[in-house]
Amino acid sequence: MLKNMFNLPSPININYWWNFGSLLGLFLFIQIISGFFLSIHYCPNISMAFLSMIHIIQNIKLGWLIHNIHVNGASFFFIFIYLHMSRGIYYHSFKLTHTWNIGISIFILSMASAFLGYVLPWGQMSFWGATVITNLISTIPYIGLDIVQWIWGGFSINNATLNRFFSLHFIFPFIILMMVMIHIFFLHMTGSMNPLGTKSDFNKIPFNFYFSIKDMIGFNWIILIFILMITQYPYNLSDPDNFTPANPMVTPLHIQPEWYFLFAYAILRSIPNKLGGVMALLMSILIFYFMPLMKNLMMNSNQFYFFNQLMYWFFINLFILLTWLGAQPIEYPYMFLSQLMSILFFMYFILNYFLFKIWDLLIY
Numbered sequence: 001m002l003k004n005m006f007n008l009p010s011p012i013n014i015n016y017w018w019n020f021g022s023l024l025g026l027f028l029f030i031q032i033i034s035g036f037f038l039s040i041h042y043c044p045n046i047s048m049a050f051l052s053m054i055h056i057i058q059n060i061k062l063g064w065l066i067h068n069i070h071v072n073g074a075s076f077f078f079i080f081i082y083l084h085m086s087r088g089i090y091y092h093s094f095k096l097t098h099t100w101n102i103g104i105s106i107f108i109l110s111m112a113s114a115f116l117g118y119v120l121p122w123g124q125m126s127f128w129g130a131t132v133i134t135n136l137i138s139t140i141p142y143i144g145l146d147i148v149q150w151i152w153g154g155f156s157i158n159n160a161t162l163n164r165f166f167s168l169h170f171i172f173p174f175i176i177l178m179m180v181m182i183h184i185f186f187l188h189m190t191g192s193m194n195p196l197g198t199k200s201d202f203n204k205i206p207f208n209f210y211f212s213i214k215d216m217i218g219f220n221w222i223i224l225i226f227i228l229m230i231t232q233y234p235y236n237l238s239d240p241d242n243f244t245p246a247n248p249m250v251t252p253l254h255i256q257p258e259w260y261f262l263f264a265y266a267i268l269r270s271i272p273n274k275l276g277g278v279m280a281l282l283m284s285i286l287i288f289y290f291m292p293l294m295k296n297l298m299m300n301s302n303q304f305y306f307f308n309q310l311m312y313w314f315f316i317n318l319f320i321l322l323t324w325l326g327a328q329p330i331e332y333p334y335m336f337l338s339q340l341m342s343i344l345f346f347m348y349f350i351l352n353y354f355l356f357k358i359w360d361l362l363i364y
Contacts, residue, residue, distance in 0.1 A: 088193075
């Protein structure tokens, strides 16, 4: 099986945009290994969690390095997830329905794992972020509040919550690893897409050594950037409020999640109604499951269609703007812009679906 994996016939024309899948695998292993070493010294208790993180950073040999690897590794992991997904959207990889849907499931599980991990340091933003996000479940009619209290293990975020979040955060990466194996299995069943969008068995070459060497080059460059990040700029992607111990009696002026959730957070708070905001938040992620419905017999890749390229880059800019807006205060004009960008975000998927259907009717 391992031999077949390395000798998989791969399209001869795939470029460096196809490197991000292997980079995601690399960073998944980095996160699992660094997380294991952190868990050895971490104490999942509300009185000791923050102090145990300080102890790891200041007193444990190379603890600061393991901590920086794990914290920044999460950011790099999500950077590559978004690049991997954007490449899939551009080159219409969602035509491989099973592979795409398993990939979106991995994305959702990764978001859940990252949220759980963000709570563990028990800083101000960890505590209040957990309070805000778990409270969203209370929007479920009739049973919402009961589910929230069941998750908390009490009437507010407490020691039981931290314990179960730690347990779930520890086990989720192994579930993700299993899903990655299924993702690769389906990819091997169908073969990889390529810039031309063709699925011919001709013009293919073995994955090893042609593309494994290309992956190694990508590994070298990214690891170099990663080392620079964790040694010189380790806290550039972190929230300063999380360096303060959690205090239930003091609410931060501006509660926000990590940067890789800000696009969804901007959509959530753009709707004044709580239930409407939660539905929009869920749909901003679940809508990617519907992308295989947009498959079109003629448009196999965006690179040959100017209008499709225009739509794609419009969507990428929307994503970046929503990420920026999610970090801004809840006031004019940011709220108005968030509402406008949220509408345009969903319009991208709706327009693409109907445009593909119209194209099919015109051609056939």
